[in-house]
Amino acid sequence: MGQGQFGIDPETCDRIAGEIKAAREAGHEICIVVGGGNIFRGLAGAAQGIDRASADYMGMLATVMNALAMQNALEKIGVHTRVQSAIPMASVCEPYIRRRAERHMEKGRVVIFAAGTGLPFFTTDTTAALRAAEMNCEALFKGTSVDGVYNADPKKVASATRYESLSFGRVLADNLKVMDAAAVALCRDNNIPIVVFNIRGEGNLAAVLSGKGTSTIVQNEEEQA
Template sequence: MAYQRVLLKLSGEALMGDLGYGIDPQIVSDIAKDIAAVVASGVQVAIVVGGGNIFRGVQASAKGMDRATADYIGMIATVMNAMTLQDALEQIDIPTRVQTAIAMQEVAEPYIRRRAIRHLEKGRVVIFGAGSGNPFFTTDTTAALRAAEIDAEVIFKATKVDGIYDSDPAKNPQAKRYESLTYSHVLANDLRVMDGTAIALCKENDIPIMVFNLFEKSNIVRAVQGEPVGTIVGGSCAVK
């Protein structure tokens, strides 16, 4: 494997598959199996999961809800997804811990950096829920923050597309997919693969980001093996 400790960023929308809302159990099971294959190879895996399949704070705020309240509700939605993924992993005998940035001691551990690292060293998957615990920050920013805190070597952003394009491939058949990009190019061109705060954090801490299609079979394993399954963003990358 090309990496020893990785952080996987999953959007909430990824967990709902083709459903309009909620969680598709088969999709969650398939994701868990791919993660299990990575863990079996000896790689330490941490996960940050979003909550957009259940509740999106930004959308609720746009419709008149207080932004901070909306974001806290979205954080709770991420915990629901984290617990669902934990259950799927433990059903296939992968020891998993959920740590949350908002105290929920009856269902999850509080986020403690040293404890999270110890879990990883013991071969347990650690899922970070409730975002960063603060409103106005996305789970992309949480992924960058947690990756820096646990010394992850890379962030894998698993999406519904096979990389970063210069325009929306769903709207523009001529859209060009990049093989590699610098952090500066992503920020300067507002490519929005992750929000600007997340990209800046990764740039400051020299954490590369790999963006790839979650739904291609075994893509998580292939990404951890170092295969070029998507677009890589990093400080030393040329724009290709």
């Protein structure tokens, strides 16, 4: 949504698409999970009196809109993509089929996963962890508005310090707001590092994918050592 309060900002989509193209040109295989909070959040809807399951489905549909916007931005600059939705909608995009997604990536396409898990009560974080495990990803990169995980909210506490690395156990024990607990546990159990970085900085995605840039890496303790 860029600097707006809601909706889809084409300039932001184009900038992120450029980041993804640069990462692809550097030789990285990429699949993407998109959220829908810029359009509708299930929890917010439930708080306003909408049945939680219905609100979550509405949020999943919002992610499909974002996925199509990202697909459009990528295709405009020559990046071949496929959108796969966990909620089948054949007139709009492919259904999520793991083997087909793997084949698309083998052919050099960027696969965009939409509609979450297709089930209510699961977050976009959990979807990202699940898809990362299913697609045998080497790492899960979480793009946020800050450049890592801090011991306090850096937007509110000037003295907040960033962690270079953390263990999954520390994140869960201290309830650090990296991703929700289910997503962290899924990554821990499948030994998939989580890299938290600022997606809003120019060139950051390609930098962190190459092991450079500023980020926080969450991984198993033996990997930390």
